Amino acid sequence: MSKSLYIKTFGCQMNERDSEIIEQLLAQEGYVPTAEPEGADVILINTCSIREKAEQKVFSLLGSLRPEKLRNPHLLLGVTGCVAQQEGEQIRERMPHVDLIVGTQQIYRLPEMLDRLHQGVTSKEIATNMEASFTIPPFQKLLAGVSPSPSPQGFKRFVTIMQGCDNFCSYCVVPGTRGREISRPMADILEEVAILVDQGVREITLLGQNVNSYGTTNRVAEEQIDFPRLLRAVAAIEGVQRLRFTTSHPKDLTEELMRCFAEIDNLCPHFHLPVQSGSNAVLRRMNRKYTAQDYLDKVERLRRYRSDIALATDIIVGFPGETEADFQATMDLLNRVRYHGSFSFKYSDRPHTRSAEFGDKVPEEEKSRRLALFQERQDQICFERNCEYIGETVEIMVEATSSAGLKGRTPSNHIVHCPEATVNLRPGELALVCISHAGKHSLKGQIEN
Ligand code: SAH
Ligand code: SF4
Ligand code: F3S
Numbered sequence: 001m002s003k004s005l006y007i008k009t010f011g012c013q014m015n016e017r018d019s020e021i022i023e024q025l026l027a028q029e030g031y032v033p034t035a036e037p038e039g040a041d042v043i044l045i046n047t048c049s050i051r052e053k054a055e056q057k058v059f060s061l062l063g064s065l066r067p068e069k070l071r072n073p074h075l076l077l078g079v080t081g082c083v084a085q086q087e088g089e090q091i092r093e094r095m096p097h098v099d100l101i102v103g104t105q106q107i108y109r110l111p112e113m114l115d116r117l118h119q120g121v122t123s124k125e126i127a128t129n130m131e132a133s134f135t136i137p138p139f140q141k142l143l144a145g146v147s148p149s150p151s152p153q154g155f156k157r158f159v160t161i162m163q164g165c166d167n168f169c170s171y172c173v174v175p176g177t178r179g180r181e182i183s184r185p186m187a188d189i190l191e192e193v194a195i196l197v198d199q200g201v202r203e204i205t206l207l208g209q210n211v212n213s214y215g216t217t218n219r220v221a222e223e224q225i226d227f228p229r230l231l232r233a234v235a236a237i238e239g240v241q242r243l244r245f246t247t248s249h250p251k252d253l254t255e256e257l258m259r260c261f262a263e264i265d266n267l268c269p270h271f272h273l274p275v276q277s278g279s280n281a282v283l284r285r286m287n288r289k290y291t292a293q294d295y296l297d298k299v300e301r302l303r304r305y306r307s308d309i310a311l312a313t314d315i316i317v318g319f320p321g322e323t324e325a326d327f328q329a330t331m332d333l334l335n336r337v338r339y340h341g342s343f344s345f346k347y348s349d350r351p352h353t354r355s356a357e358f359g360d361k362v363p364e365e366e367k368s369r370r371l372a373l374f375q376e377r378q379d380q381i382c383f384e385r386n387c388e389y390i391g392e393t394v395e396i397m398v399e400a401t402s403s404a405g406l407k408g409r410t411p412s413n414h415i416v417h418c419p420e421a422t423v424n425l426r427p428g429e430l431a432l433v434c435i436s437h438a439g440k441h442s443l444k445g446q447i448e449n
Pocket of ligand 1: 051249346
């Protein structure tokens, strides 16, 4: 008899990819995904602990599932992901109704763990040594024939090329929750991409916390392969119409990678290159290993290779010790680069990070003020940037269609709405669109026939 599985995913694309893998693994055991937690046989919360707020969301959801657990004694409630890895069994102190806590590298054992719970083995006995798990090469090969639940976005998929992170930015939990950096063998990556393309996937995003250091640390691959070589090999696979990658560290952005943007046709001109701060003093305390000038120089060279490249970034405001002048340096950098988009966050202390121990914490109201100023300026820039596309003809890959027209995405990662589209296009198909309007967050245009 089939059992139902509900997964709620928080956090980044690594977690989204892990949830897909979990779905695949459990599909082989007869679990069928369901869209609602009510009545599910197994509920898994795939968690993120990058910022305090992310973790609070996890705990409030776990709390709200208590009545469901009481109502349905057969329900198994599990916690996976970065909070599970970080907090381990301590989660149960706050949330005693949780049955299972599974670290980031242990999701492959979920079928066996759920089996044992069903057989009446207690969750304490199943508890595993999370530290030890980091020694196991964690890559899961794509399971042939078992695809995750079909989604309207099935034409684009993530492919993990590396796990973990060795950068140890002073504020960041990721090296602790995902372990040391390990690069996946190139042959496995190419095989997975080829299988996906065979299944009809047209857009591939290579995924990792620090993809541009691929192959330089803790190589699982035997050969000497770096990220630009991997990119070229993936791009050459027939059927890969669009290729993207995320995330990159500015210190590992080489001239050769910049050249890829000029030379690889199907590599999209969109680059997420988190700077975090425009102040050298703050960057040093963050352990980012570059200066604002290094970063700006690289941006300039990158634009020489590919003038239409759309840049995006992550920013932390209110890092410990950030002065008004430091913050202004971030605003200056924003005004110089004029990002097409950004994700900006208030700094928050995280467990076992070095910056949590730093003095000079910036007060909450001040962090909020700086964040609002940054976001207000970024919004203006987004609008100005979007206006630059008016009158241009761009290619979109269709993402969704409805009676109200269609929505697609440009290679530069802009969303385009075509309200009057009458042509019959399906998600994943390409079309040329003439841009007529720009908003802060999206563009509008007409399909060209
Ligand atoms: N590996 C990627 C992304 C890491 S997490 C990278 O290095 O760019 C995504 C973003 O969360 C980071 O870029 C950073 O801006 C933010 N972040 C991480 N830790 C944080 C913290 N303690 N407080 C606030 N923001 C944080
Ligand atoms: Fe965290 Fe820095 Fe690694 Fe990104 S590069 S995951 S911010 S430690
Ligand atoms: Fe969050 Fe873990 Fe990703 S902390 S951002 S889910 S690697």
